[in-house]
Amino acid sequence: MNISSPRAVARDFDSTQFRQALSQFATGVTVITTRLADGSFRGLTASSFNSVSLEPPLVLWSLSEGANSMPIFSGNSHYVINVLGAGQAHLAQRFSRRTDDPFAGVEYELSRTGQPILKGVSAWFECHNRSRYPEGDHVIFVGEVENCAFHPQASLIFHAGQFGSTQTR
Structure with a gap:
């Protein structure tokens, strides 16, 4: 017996209610970084990070189709997903705003492909930009982890519009 519907039923909520419901899911916070052809760096804050596969090692994140950084991340071959530590909310805020140089005064090192890895992060994943899938008003990026x-x-972590941490007492 097939109980699946061929399409979604009409929604019984608005976008505000949807955002509020999503805010109840605590997420980790990442900064996705990359290097442009001219040698400059770009980065953005994203909480849409998730694992996909262990073999091959794949991860995903998503970006709004209308984001100014869409051409940068769509066109670059590599990027780094930096998982922020509990004391790095200032980096999440910094990379979520438009600034001339969000890397000014930020400590980082370079990956083997020349991508910026932020210092002090909980984890980082250097990814080959394997594939992209447009869905709704976002593009899902799948990265193959090389290091x-x-x-x-x-x-x-981010929950209900507030930063917190996984630290327990």
Whole structure:
């Protein structure tokens, strides 16, 4: 017996209610970074990070189709997903705003492909930009992880519009 519907039924909620419901799901906070052809760096804050596969090692994140950084991340071959530590909310805020140089004063090192890895993060994943899937008003980026590292510590989380941490007492 097939109980699936061929399409979704009409919604019984508005976008505000949807956003509020989504805010009840605590997420980790990442900064996605990349290097442009001219050698400059770009980055953005994203909480849409998730694992996809262990073999091959795949992760995903999503970006609004209308984001100014869409051409940058769609066109680059590599990027780094930096999982922020509990004390790095300032980096999440910094990379969520438009600034001339969000990397000014930020400590980082370069990956083997020349991508910026933020210092002090809980983990990082250097990814080949494997595929992109438009869905709704976002594009889902699937990255094939070429290198990664972790530093056990409490991670930054976002819940109900507030930053918190995974740290327990």
